[in-house]
Amino acid sequence: MPSPLRTVIIGFGLVGRVFHAPLIRHTHGMTLGGVVSSRPDDVHAELPDIEVYPAAEQALGDPTVDLIVIATPNDTHADLAVAALEAGKHVVIDKPVALDGEELERITACARHHDRVFSVFQNRRWDADFLTLKALLDTDRLGSVTRCHMHFDRFRPEVRDRWRERPGPGSGAWYDLGAHLADQALTLFGTPQAVYSDLATLRPGGGAVDYFHVLLRYDHHRVVLSSHALSACNSLRYAVDGTRASYIKHGIDTQEQTLRDGGTPGQPGWGEDPVRGVLYQGETGEQESINNARGDYRAYYDNLVAHLNGEADLAVTPEQALEVMRVIDAAHESSASGREVSLD
Structure with a gap:
């Protein structure tokens, strides 16, 4: 070995x-x-x-x-x-x-x-909720997607004295949470044609971006990436509309909180998300509660080890990172100019 x-x-x-x-x-x-x-x-x-x-x-x-x-x-x-x-x-x-x-x-x-x-x-490719949404799309449960909202909201009214929340290069929610959402969107849908964004600081006393609304324009659908640090009702995760059905998911993957609480990766219940999403059928109006896949951030490092041993392709590649960075850069440019930025 x-x-x-x-x-x-x-x-x-x-x-x-x-x-x-x-x-x-x-x-x-x-x-x-x-x-x-x-x-x-x-x-x-x-x-x-x-x-x-x-x-x-x-x-x-x-x-x-x-x-x-x-x-x-x-x-x-x-x-x-x-x-x-x-x-x-x-x-x-x-x-x-x-x-x-x-x-x-x-x-x-x-x-x-x-x-x-x-x-x-990019550990949040292995969130339980993201894996569940990806499986629904891979099996065509929603039909062709027309609109997808991806949220990462929080309620943090106090601006903390840390580099992520102070003004400066690389600070703010768009670099932090936006990098996750952009990677998830590109993993599901590929690189968009264009980006239109609004990045702002809305908390009193804030020094870095704590709000973003970023629209990714594709040929036949739209994806919205959204985050706000003053969202008291912050549970919405995904709202996805397709030609066959819609999917709504509330609640966030539990792995981060488990780690913050001193838990151990792989412990009983690791990666389980108890909050189920709901699939709404367009023609019949029927509702189906969807079991979540099990998330596991260790899969990122499992893949890296396998790749370095010549046993697997790399899951998160430099080429993918470049496409995510193009979206991050375009959002900064769009917000500053007030115009859509093409990625063609």
């Missing part, structure tokens, strides 16, 4: 601590070999036996490290990724992969030049 993929996480904030560390430690074929952090006491409080590198350079210079996972603020992703690839490491970058398409192309060129793999952690 191949040796476990020795992995180091750069950054031990929310994303590195809550998502990547437990998922890596509970994925067959991987081992968490260390964390890069300036706060070793914080790391050892969670992971007492893990090696802590005080700087990225030391981890990149360690010949025993196979994979670097970048879980740092968004404006640092590109430089860290290029340094890791030049050091001969495979790289996973938390979404969004970069600040814009130019940065992403620099990462892609570097990975190609050094014959290394890089991928983006």
Whole structure:
């Protein structure tokens, strides 16, 4: 059997601590070999036996490290990724992969030049609700889709003092939640013809985008990506209309909350979403409660291990990341100009 993929996480904030560390430690074929952090006491409080590198350079210079996972603020992703690839490491970058398409192309060129793999952690492809919707579309339960609303709303009236909510490169909900929704939309429907968007800061005292309404225009259907940080009724997830039926789903996948609560990937109930969606038949008006698929974020890392062992195609590819980044860039341009931006 191949040796476990020795992995180091750069950054031990929310994303590195809550998502990547437990998922890596509970994925067959991987081992968490260390964390890069300036706060070793914080790391050892969670992971007492893990090696802590005080700087990225030391981890990149360690010949025993196979994979670097970048879980740092968004404006640092590109430089860290290029340094890791030049050091001969495979790289996973938390979404969004970069600040814009130019940065992403620099990462892609570097990975190609050094014959290394890089991928983006798009874990919400393995949300229970998304897998359920994808299965409904794959089996043509709705007919041809004409309209799809994808929501990621929250109620967070207080602006917290953290980089995601302060003004600056890579901050705000469009980079954060929008990257998830854009990836899900493109996974289901491919790249749109054009993007029209409204990005705004609506919370009192807010400094970064906390509201977005992004319209993706396709030939025969429309997809709306939506998020608002002041939505007290924030349970709507998907509303999809087809020529045969409509599907409404409320509630969010449970894996993030399980991890935040200190749960373990794979524990009983892991990835189960108890809130069923409803399929509404257009001709008869009949309603059908739809069982959710089981989600599992470990599938992202399972695929990466299999790919590096030559056993599977990469699930989240640089080419897919580039298409998502084109949508992210186009939404910024559209919101600033007030005009639709073509992606042809």
